[in-house]
Amino acid sequence: MSDQKTPTLVIATHKGGAAKTTTAVNVAAEFGRAGLKVLLIDLDPQANASLHVGKQHPANVPVTMAKLLRGDVALLPDAIHEETTLPNVSLIYASIDLDLVNEDLRNxxxxxxxxxxxxxxxxxxxxxxxxxxxxxxxxxxxxxxFAAATHVLIPVESGSQYALYGVTDLLTVMNSIKRINPSLKNLGALLVKHDERQTVCRLLSQLAVESFDTVVPIRISQSTKVNQASISKVSISMLDRSNKVAREYTELADYLIDEMGLKRTKSRKKPAPRKSDRKEAEA
Ligand SMILES: Nc1ncnc2c1ncn2[C@@H]1O[C@H](COP(=O)(O)OP(=O)(O)OP(=O)(O)O)[C@@H](O)[C@H]1O
Ligand SMILES: [Mg+2]
Structure with missing residues (x-):
């Protein structure tokens, strides 16, 4: 059964604002740009990924993740929306009532x-x-x-002194799921909002290496284009392909394509080289 499982990347951390949604949306967009057929699943009651790439407001979607989790598997085709703002990316919407589903599942x-x-x-x-x-x-x-995934990626905000609080609990929960999903592979920490010039970021990257077995070799820098892209409901690449963070997400997707054994069907055009990445990251 596990051999037939679609390669599935879950992006998770208990830390708020650690760029889970930004990473999920932009990695999905880059996979789509590489010609892969992608399903993005929003499991967060805040529904930020749905608001970012969905063409409908989550409140108007008849079959959301909440309804699917509570209901029958026959609802699945109605839950999958092929129309999103990202080419090749389909979406299962979240909605605020997912919070209640969390309780229902427990009970x-x-x-x-x-x-x-x-x-x-x-x-x-x-x-x-x-x-x-x-x-x-x-x-x-x-x-x-975790139980539905084949691979886990854990974003870590490298400029935050609290970024590694609770990492042991996170790893404990993830490892407990391995009892029901033994082939789950931890791809490790992804350092986000990273600025190599800041001492706290350099310190955090050393500590992340000690806390996680693996740290992804690609770091994601800071850019105001990240917020602009989500307001415009597009990926950072769609907004400005030559932006440093856009290029880092492209590199990350390429890394994940290799790590997850995905087969790309299209090669991407490389953006024109830029004079200064540093200015871009600060923009
Ligand atoms: N590389 C980046 N540079 C600048 N801002 C960023 C970057 N990545 C994310 N952000 C911003 O940080 C904020 C939090 O990002 P995001 O919503 O992706 O985090 P999250 O982990 O999904 O949050 P939550 O825990 O609430 O779901 C957003 O305003 C987002 O635009
Ligand atoms: Mg989020």
Whole structure:
């Protein structure tokens, strides 16, 4: 069964504002740009990924993740929306009532961490890759993300002195899921909002190496273009392909394509070289 599982990347950390959604959306966009057929799943009641790439407001979507998790697997085709603002990326919307589903699963589901995995079984073979965004919590929604995934990526905000608080709990939850999902692979920490010139960022990257077995070799810098892209409902590449963070997300997607054994169908055009990356990162 696990051999047939669609390669599935869950982006998770209990820390709020650590760029989970930004990473999920931009990695999904870059996978799509490489010609892969992508399903983006929003597991966060805040619905930020849905607001970013969805063409509808989550409140107007009849079959959201909440309805799918509570309901029958037959709802799956209606839950998948092919129309998003990103080429080749389909979306299962989140909505605010996902918070209540977290409680429902705890109280009544026979296998509370495996509802998503079961609901996704029929998508096997329909997508090249699935990307899951999760809430800033080590709750049942996040556990469902771990149980349904093949790979985990943990964004770590490198400019924050509190970035590594609770890492042991995060790793404990992830490892506990390995009992039901033994092939889950931890791709390690992804340093985000990174600025090599700042002492705290350099310190954090050393500590991240000690805390996680693996730290992804690509760092994501800071740029105001990240916010601009989400306001404009596009990826950073779509807004400005030569932006430093856009290029870093392209490199990250290429790294993940290799790590997850995905087969790209299109080669991307390389952006023109720039005079100064540093100015761009500060823009
Ligand atoms: N590389 C970056 N440079 C500048 N700002 C960034 C960068 N990455 C993310 N941000 C900004 O940081 C904020 C938090 O990012 P994001 O929403 O992706 O985090 P999150 O982990 O999904 O948050 P939550 O825990 O609330 O779900 C957003 O305003 C986003 O635009
Ligand atoms: Mg988020």
């Amino acid at each position: 009544s589901a026979p296998r509370p961490s495996e509802e998503l995995k079961m609901k996704l079984e029929p998508v096997a073979g329909l997508f090249d890759v699935i990307v899951i965004d999760t809430p800033p919590a080590l709750n049942l929604l996040t556990r469902n993300g």
